[in-house]
Amino acid sequence: MSTVHYIAPRTALFLPASNARAIEKARTLAADMVILDLEDAVKAEDKARARDAATAAEGFGGRPFGIRVNPEGSEHWKKDLKAVKKSAATHVIVPKVEKPETIVYAAAYADRPVLAMIETAAGVMNVGPIASASGWGVEMAGLIAGTNDLAASLKLPPAAGRAQIQLALQLIVLAARGREIWAIDGVFNKLEDPEGLAAEAAEGRLLGFDGKSLIHPNQIDVVRTAFDPTQAELEQARALIAAANGGVERFDNKMIEDLHVEQAKALLQRMEGWREGGEGAVGSETGT
Incomplete structure (x- = not known):
């Protein structure tokens, strides 16, 4: 298998x-x-x-x-x-x-x-x-x-x-x-x-x-x-990751926490994986 x-x-x-x-x-x-x-x-x-x-x-x-x-x-x-x-x-x-x-x-x-x-x-x-x-x-x-x-x-x-x-x-x-x-x-x-x-x-x-x-x-x-995520979604994800300091905080007039940071990282990781060929780039079958 x-x-x-x-x-x-x-x-x-x-x-x-x-x-x-x-x-x-x-x-x-x-x-x-x-x-x-x-x-x-x-x-x-x-x-x-x-x-x-x-x-x-x-x-x-x-x-x-x-x-x-x-x-x-x-x-x-x-x-x-x-x-x-x-x-x-x-x-x-x-x-x-x-x-x-x-x-x-x-x-x-x-x-x-x-x-x-x-x-x-x-x-x-x-x-x-x-x-x-x-x-x-x-x-x-x-x-x-x-x-x-x-x-x-x-x-x-x-x-x-x-x-x-x-x-x-x-x-x-x-x-x-x-x-x-x-x-x-x-x-x-x-x-x-x-x-x-x-x-x-x-x-x-x-x-x-x-x-x-x-x-x-x-x-x-x-x-x-x-x-595919839009360019605006990718930019938003990068900005969110850069702004996060841990715990609950305010970003772009919203309350964010660690789960939002993880979601942003997953979005970028999935897109980067496709640019590199789509194989084995995320370490799991789901890719999300």
């Missing part, structure tokens, strides 16, 4: 493992993490070919690289997990997780840190135990909100949006923060709506997510900008 700790990705790009051109292009993209998909993006007749391609894939510039397997109970489940173990992937992404036992099984077979996708009502209800599955050879790297499947699981009408799943999103973030693991927001489906994407990504950051999962390369820059 990998012992390298990466800063939580701002952008995690899903692409079908069956698409050789997409894999080749991904090596040149600025996504913080690449996830080769064996599940929804791959037709049934292409599953075996996609599995072979994912197993052989490498060369993503030292960035975290994951493989999303097919769900537990499918005919591809064990084959996919064994393929991950043979691959250069740094993580295994497990869809539709509803219980911690699924994480334990996946980690044992794939021998990789696990990113669990929370995509059903049952998954949301059990997200705390799922996030707590680390130990005994299991490394939980983080949680990914599967917003499309979650909406279907909740039987929401087509007109429903983010407002109708706010509680679920907040529970995912709470569970991740409670165990100091990554929290990755769900995908944005519209490919030609950069303003809508930017707004949803900004909302995700305000909710506490580390980053967002993507379905197209043209979403990378928009989401990265949304999750």
